[in-house]
Amino acid sequence: MADEPVGQGPIHLELRMGPKLTRPVPPEVTDALLSAQITTTAGERSGFQMAFDLTKRGAIIDRLLPEGFFDPRTRVIVTAAVKGTPIVLLDGLIVRHEVGASNQPGQTTLTVTGEDLTLLMDLEERADRYPNLSPWQRVTRILAKYTDYGIDAHVVKEKILQPPNAQRRVDYQTGTDLQYVTDLAQANGYVFYLIPGPVAGVSTAYWGPEKRVGTAQHALTVNMDVNSTVDQLTFAYDGTAREEPQARWQDPTTRTSTLLAQPDISPLRPPLGKRATPALKRKTLSGTAKKDRAQAEAEALARAATTADAISGSGSLDVNRHGYILQPRQLVGVRGAGVTYDGEYYVKSVTHHLRPGSFLQNFTLTREGLIARSDTVRP
Numbered sequence: 001m002a003d004e005p006v007g008q009g010p011i012h013l014e015l016r017m018g019p020k021l022t023r024p025v026p027p028e029v030t031d032a033l034l035s036a037q038i039t040t041t042a043g044e045r046s047g048f049q050m051a052f053d054l055t056k057r058g059a060i061i062d063r064l065l066p067e068g069f070f071d072p073r074t075r076v077i078v079t080a081a082v083k084g085t086p087i088v089l090l091d092g093l094i095v096r097h098e099v100g101a102s103n104q105p106g107q108t109t110l111t112v113t114g115e116d117l118t119l120l121m122d123l124e125e126r127a128d129r130y131p132n133l134s135p136w137q138r139v140t141r142i143l144a145k146y147t148d149y150g151i152d153a154h155v156v157k158e159k160i161l162q163p164p165n166a167q168r169r170v171d172y173q174t175g176t177d178l179q180y181v182t183d184l185a186q187a188n189g190y191v192f193y194l195i196p197g198p199v200a201g202v203s204t205a206y207w208g209p210e211k212r213v214g215t216a217q218h219a220l221t222v223n224m225d226v227n228s229t230v231d232q233l234t235f236a237y238d239g240t241a242r243e244e245p246q247a248r249w250q251d252p253t254t255r256t257s258t259l260l261a262q263p264d265i266s267p268l269r270p271p272l273g274k275r276a277t278p279a280l281k282r283k284t285l286s287g288t289a290k291k292d293r294a295q296a297e298a299e300a301l302a303r304a305a306t307t308a309d310a311i312s313g314s315g316s317l318d319v320n321r322h323g324y325i326l327q328p329r330q331l332v333g334v335r336g337a338g339v340t341y342d343g344e345y346y347v348k349s350v351t352h353h354l355r356p357g358s359f360l361q362n363f364t365l366t367r368e369g370l371i372a373r374s375d376t377v378r379p
Helices: 027-032 059-067 115-120 133-150 177-187 293-306
Strands: 011-018 031-043 049-051 077-080 086-098 109-116 125-130 150-153 173-176 190-197 201-208 218-222 231-238 242-246 248-250 257-259 273-276 280-283 311-318 331-335 343-355 358-368 369-372
Touching: 011 027, 011 031, 027 031, 027 049, 027 059, 031 086, 049 077, 049 086, 059 109, 086 115, 086 190, 109 115, 115 133, 115 177, 115 190, 125 133, 133 150, 133 177, 133 201, 173 177, 173 293, 177 201, 177 293, 242 293, 248 293, 311 343, 343 369
Parallel strands: 150 201, 218 331, 242 280
Antiparallel strands: 011 077, 031 049, 031 343, 049 109, 077 086, 086 109, 125 173, 190 201, 231 311, 248 257, 273 369, 311 358, 331 343, 343 358
């Protein structure tokens, strides 16, 4: 659906709200919507903020607000329909709302702020034990508790398998489900996030490596006169970002300590640049010596992978000018930035800015090396 060209066609927003099951909001709410901002980032919870006009006395201020229509934990789904093809941008919960009353005409507003449905996993602290369950099995069991909200789980087995053995170790959870699942993801170089859609009321909880393979999105084009599709694009090379992890493991039988070899991160981060950036920093990982060897190796791999992206890019675009809605957590090509920075990148985050007649996006891109691996990108 993201491949549907926008061109100069209309973009319609659908706003659905409800306690758990949602339905389209009354026309008075749609008419009062001034703006919506939705931020989506790989490995983090998505957030949103919407502003409504309360200048004219109407259903929102007289009835809906007092009745709790905008109360915290109300579910909100935002869908953008491009030429009739819907793309779900958000499935989340209201966290707070604010009313700003003003003597100035047109300045009285209701501002609603919220986060995606992973907030449900962060509301209650639990203590649980998981004997004989490897990390991906624990995550699968936890996510099964949230199917009432239409959340399906997509869990990928860890790259370095850690077979459980209850005779030697039982893993415990303390804290919220979200904290535990996120910690397990980071320990394996994975990410955890929610993907809304493909239809309203359905979403996927993804636990696995960043998706850096497959067909890239249509290229972001800069510095090419009338063919440019991006208003601004800035790149940076941070030489201190990449780290070389140092991890030791102690054999419980012989008490011999071994420095683990440097991990190959390509299974987690397939290279996107031709010239890899060197690691200027060394990081000694603590606590690995007493763990199982597989756990220690997984932590070293995770550290090397998550610090590999020394190259970053940021910019903004007008969706109508670009022709497509840029999707986060996927690959995209860049052209017009020169030999050093052209090529494919991973879209780390996207912030959608929606107003009547306007759909702008701010974005950040990352990769681990310079110079494109291919002479062409998807136009």
